[in-house]
Amino acid sequence: xxxxxxxxxxxAAGARRIGVAVFQGVDxxxxxxxxxxxxxxxxxxxxxxxxxxxxxHDYDPTHIAxxxxxxxxxxxxxxxxxxxxxxxxxxxxxxxxxxxxxxxxRKAVCENEKPTKANTALIIAGRYPELKRFFxxxxxxxxxxxxxLLDAVAVGLVCARDHLSDxxx
Numbered sequence: 804x805x806x807x808x809x810x811x812x813x814x815a816a817g818a819r820r821i822g823v824a825v826f827q828g829v830d831x832x833x834x835x836x837x838x839x840x841x842x843x844x845x846x847x848x849x850x851x852x853x854x855x856x857x858x859x860h861d862y863d864p865t866h867i868a869x870x871x872x873x874x875x876x877x878x879x880x881x882x883x884x885x886x887x888x889x890x891x892x893x894x895x896x897x898x899x900x901x902x903x904x905x906x907x908x909r910k911a912v913c914e915n916e917k918p919t920k921a922n923t924a925l926i927i928a929g930r931y932p933e934l935k936r937f938f939x940x941x942x943x944x945x946x947x948x949x950x951x952l953l954d955a956v957a958v959g960l961v962c963a964r965d966h967l968s969d970x971x972x
Contacts, residue, residue, distance in 0.1 A: 809966040812864040813959020815951045816872070816889055818881045819847060821854055822951030824959040825862045828967060831931050831960075833862070836952045844881065848888050855892050867893055867900035868962030870908065870954050901962065905954065908961040924953045931956065 808828035815822040819840070825833040839850045858864075872886045893900045909918035916922045928938040934956065937949040 809865040809963065810862055811866050811868055811959050811963040811966060812858055812862060813868045813870070813955040813957070813962065814889065815870040815954035815958060816851075816882070816885050817947075817951050818885055820948065820951050821851065821889075822953070822955030823854075823858055824952070824955040825858075825864070826959050826963040829960060829963045831933075831956065834934070834952060834956060836948055844884070847881075848885070851885055851888055852892050855889065855896075859896065859898065865899070866962060866966060867898055868958045869893070869900055869902050870958040871902045871904050873905055903958045903961065908958045911961045911964070912957050920950065920954075923957050924950070927953055927956050927960070930960075 808830075809826075811826040813822075813824040813826070819838060821837045821839075823833075823835055823837060824831060837854045839847045839854075841847050841850060869886075869889065872882055890900075890902070905920075906918065909920065909923040912918070912923045912926050916926065924938050928935045934953065937952060940946055940949060
């Protein structure tokens with residue numbers, strides 16, 4: 804890895820899954836969805852912290868880009884609890900992070916296209932061809948699963964671009 808470029812960790816959280824994308828500059832170096840199979844909420848929160856700890860240890864990011872949950876998700880209380888747990892964990896660990904509104908990061912990715920979830924995923928899949936297989940999946944559960952991955956990539960990319968432009972003289 805090039806140590807002169809920022810390492811950005813993009814995170815998109817669901818109630819039982821976390822999409823994670825790691826960038827070195829704007830190069831996507833790792834990505835995935837971590838599932839938490841426990842039905843017990845306390846175990847889910849504990850495993851969420853473990854996933855975060857492992858990601859911090861494995862990638863030593865210079866910054867975390869966290870996709871905010873949208874208003875509709877806030878009414879699904881456990882998604883909000885997981886999001887708050889991630890936010891609190893990052894604060895406790897004193898890891899620099901920013902929260903990004905999905906509308907804003909989709910608009911930044913889509914530029915001149917309509918900033919929808921589908922257009923964002925299409926543009927991300929075009930930029931990173933290895934992600935194309937996650938774009939047009941046949942089942943609704945697969946779409947929901949990979950939406951977290953594609954959102955993590957999108958929020959991470961926008962943050963990586965921002966950090967690179969901050970370094971410009």
